[in-house]
Amino acid sequence: MGPETAATHYGVLTDAVGWGLDRLAGDQVDEITAAHSRGEFKKEFLRAFVDALKDRPDTTYGTVNADVLEHFVPGFRRTSMVERVMDAPWPR
Structure with missing residues (x-):
């Protein structure tokens, strides 16, 4: 995969199934969802x-x-x- 394709692929995996969230501190996840509500x-x-x-x-x-x-x-x-x-x- 090229870099743009990989970034999109992994971004979708993170959005859809939470891939990689376990590598973020809890406060980082809170900060992200405060800025970008998932509704x-x-x-x-x-x-x-x-x-x-x-x-x-x-x-x-x-x-x-x-x-x-x-x-x-x-x-x-x-x-x-x-x-x-x-x-x-x-x-x-």
């Missing part, structure tokens, strides 16, 4: 995933995106790798 970040972040993926669920195969749909979309069932192999259009 309903968790709900809004996951809602954005659902809204972007609900009409194209097949694109979630093999990704963590399937976790989001499985949690929020009633009846969503991820396709397994076994099903993909068995359903491949090859003869026997």
Whole structure:
């Protein structure tokens, strides 16, 4: 990853799942959240995933995106790798 890509990647990991927060002192986290309120970040972040993926669920195969749909979309069932192999259009 280039530096810009890495910074974005790690920033998203920190925002979404708290990656690296354990390396900050508690008062640093308090200072950051005082300056940048998270509001309903968790709900809004996951809602954005659902809204972007609900009409194209097949694109979630093999990704963590399937976790989001499985949690929020009633009846969503991820396709397994076994099903993909068995359903491949090859003869026997």
